[in-house]
Amino acid sequence: MSEDDIFKALGDTTRRAIFEKLASGAMNASALREGMAISQPAMSQHLAVLRGASLVRERRQGRYVNYEVDPDGLARIAGWLARYRTYWPARIEALEALLKDMDQ
Amino acid sequence: MSEDDIFKALGDTTRRAIFEKLASGAMNASALREGMAISQPAMSQHLAVLRGASLVRERRQGRYVNYEVDPDGLARIAGWLARYRTYWPARIEALEALLKDMDQ
DNA sequence: ACAATAGATAAGCATGGACTTATGTGATTC
DNA sequence: GAATCACATAAGTCCATGCTTATCTATTGT
Incomplete structure (x- = not known):
């Protein structure tokens, strides 16, 4: 597991679609194909x-075989992104705040 | 500019290195090569x-030609990541808090 | 034990992507 | 205005990658 692996994995539309589907709930490979x-x-x-x-x-x-989202990869992306926090526009901060609200 | 473009761009070690260098300050292509x-x-x-x-x-x-970090791409990643907030481990929240402290 | 099912793996093929050398373009300096 | 410099683009090569068909393994059901 490296940043290379992560970004390369997400650089494919189909894989992001699969990931998104899994994010809405764990399921097996056959269910994913539907x-x-x-x-x-x-x-x-x-x-x-x-x-x-x-x-x-x-x-x-x-x-x-039941598949589910692994937080590790997401954490790694968040970590990478955090390094460039200086460049985050105000809009992201706003988004963050919004999400925080939605959580409650 | 699509998520595909962004993740594919970051899926290359050399390009991430270039980006990181630019994040430490804008510079032209020749300076980047050094x-x-x-x-x-x-x-x-x-x-x-x-x-x-x-x-x-x-x-x-x-x-x-002076190059600099464009916040748009980063914002897009942050947006993508935010969709999976449910799966962010506590560790990320901690990281966020830490970064917030460091800002002050 | 046998057939069926869920999924992984193998091998081949076609496209994409990262590099190379060579050349083009636009700005600067003498 | 000719040489030089900073960078972009073109064209070709090689390896990575996403797909295919075919086959294998493991589990379940009869």
């Missing part, structure tokens, strides 16, 4: 890449 | 990619 014109091996390969970037983690459940 | 085993055309091409991702912007100054 409504996504993507072959079984392709999905498997994408998940492997996301796993290698610590953006996703798996949990075996019988013959199913 | 201490970085990279050819002039390669640098120019990397800068073009970073520009295309709104991570960097240029300002012509005579025959020099």
Whole structure:
């Protein structure tokens, strides 16, 4: 798991779509494929890449493999982003505040 | 400028290094090359990619071109990241707090 | 034990991306 | 105005990557 792995993993639209789907709830590879014109091996390969970037983690459940968001990858991005905080525009601060409100 | 462009741009170690250098202060392409085993055309091409991702912007100054961090790209990443706030571990919140302290 | 199902892996192919050398363009200096 | 300098662009090469089809492994159900 490196910043290279993470950004490369997210540099693919399909993978970001998969990640987004997982963010709305853990599910197995077959469930992920539903409504996504993507072959079984392709999905498997994408998940492997996301796993290698610590953006996703798996949990075996019988013959199913349940996938879920791995906070580690997200944390790493946040860490990277934080280094450039000096350049964050006011708009981001506003967004942050908004999100903080929404949480409550 | 799309999320694809941004993540793809950052998926390259050399480009992240260039970006990091620029984050420590605006400079022209030649200055950027100093201490970085990279050819002039390669640098120019990397800068073009970073520009295309709104991570960097240029300002012509005579025959020099001064490059600087463009907050737009960073804002876009922050926005993307914010969508998955639910999964941010406590550690990030701590980091955020720390950075907020350091600002003062 | 056997068939079916969920998923991973292998191998091949086609495209994309990072580099190279060579050349072009626009500003500066003598 | 000719040489020089800062940078961009063109064209070619090589490796990475995302897909495909085919096959393998592991678990479940009958």
